[in-house]
Amino acid sequence: MVQYQHARFDASFAALADATRRGVLEQLGRADASITELADKFHMTLTGMKKHVGVLEQAGLVVTRKVGRVRTCKLGLRRLEEEAAWIEKHRQLWDARFDELDKVVEELKRKEKVDGRKKRK
Amino acid sequence: MGARKESDVTSSGGRTQVERKSDCELVISRTFDAPARIVFEAWTKPELMKRWWVPKSLGMELLSCEQDVRVGGTYRLVFQHGASGTMAFHGKYLEVVPPSRLVWTNEESADSSITTLTFEEKGGKTLLVMSERYPSKEAFEAGAGAADGLSESFDQLDELLVTLDQER
Numbered sequence: 053m054v055q056y057q058h059a060r061f062d063a064s065f066a067a068l069a070d071a072t073r074r075g076v077l078e079q080l081g082r083a084d085a086s087i088t089e090l091a092d093k094f095h096m097t098l099t100g101m102k103k104h105v106g107v108l109e110q111a112g113l114v115v116t117r118k119v120g121r122v123r124t125c126k127l128g129l130r131r132l133e134e135e136a137a138w139i140e141k142h143r144q145l146w147d148a149r150f151d152e153l154d155k156v157v158e159e160l161k162r163k164e165k166v167d168g169r170k171k172r173k
Numbered sequence: 174m175g176a177r178k179e180s181d182v183t184s185s186g187g188r189t190q191v192e193r194k195s196d197c198e199l200v201i202s203r204t205f206d207a208p209a210r211i212v213f214e215a216w217t218k219p220e221l222m223k224r225w226w227v228p229k230s231l232g233m234e235l236l237s238c239e240q241d242v243r244v245g246g247t248y249r250l251v252f253q254h255g256a257s258g259t260m261a262f263h264g265k266y267l268e269v270v271p272p273s274r275l276v277w278t279n280e281e282s283a284d285s286s287i288t289t290l291t292f293e294e295k296g297g298k299t300l301l302v303m304s305e306r307y308p309s310k311e312a313f314e315a316g317a318g319a320a321d322g323l324s325e326s327f328d329q330l331d332e333l334l335v336t337l338d339q340e341r
Contacts, residue, residue: 062310065196142199143191150189150203152225156215157207164211 067111072096073104077113077127084126087116196310202302209294212301213272216290217242226250244269248277284312 067073072094079085079093091101105125108114115128189203205212215221219238227235234253241247249263264285268276273292279285286307293300307313 062196062314065193139191139193142201143189146191146201146203147189149225149227150205153212153215154205156221156225157205157211160211160214160221161207 063111064113067107067113070104070107073108076101076104076108076125080114080125080127084124086122086124088122090125194304197307197313199305199313200302201305202300205299205301206297207299208272208297209292209299210272212299213275213292216275217271222250227252242266242269242275284308286312 068077075094076090079090085093087098087101087105090096090105091098094101096104105114105116109116109128112128114125116123116125118124189201192200192202194200215225217240219240222240223235223238226238227233236251236253236259237249238251239247239249244266246269247263247265249261251259251261253259262279262281264278264280266275266277267287268274272294275288275290277288279288284307286305289304289306291302293302
């Protein structure tokens, strides 16, 4: 399960590593669009845009639907959210661990102060 | 890797920040209200490590902790694993620069990560930055969950988080 999720996160990261694909996501955030519209918008060939959309689709960031001869693209944000959730879990674990470390550090600080006073005496 | 900058995924609620810097690297940071020498000490003395590495709420027990903190020295942390067994995390120190830098290997599996800790003191406080770097993204996928003693499953972590939430 964990393996599977990581593999999917990885696809998301790879998909996001390209400026055009990020632009496409931004665009789709405003409104759904056909591949032709996206190709025009980004001054790209239809084939080029199909490839980008394919990468985004594999990563689950975009879903497409073909109606007649037009393929419409829209955002599929679920996996990005999962990825954020995975990072958040890590953060919470380390937060809990570091809260304990805080206590240890406080105690060492107090001890150092006391020892310092003893030494001066 | 630099090209990914804009798409970095970060989580920074609370006081601990976690960021996936690249396909192969996770970076965790937090500021502690103490000089670097004290924070460094808490990472390098087994009797101190034992007190904080496994938060009580995690429901796991750290049975033993051995650290020979010098270049080439080894460490070994043994946890209770389920009801019967134990599991060990081990490796060796590559760099030891008190009180500012610690680098160690994680040798549980062949493709394991390198952990780099830096302690940066400013005005009596210390910024701790911990980087977990894997040799490949495949290794990251396989290891990122396991590296901190949570290899069982994320379910266990979920349980912890529920507990923590309730404590809030």
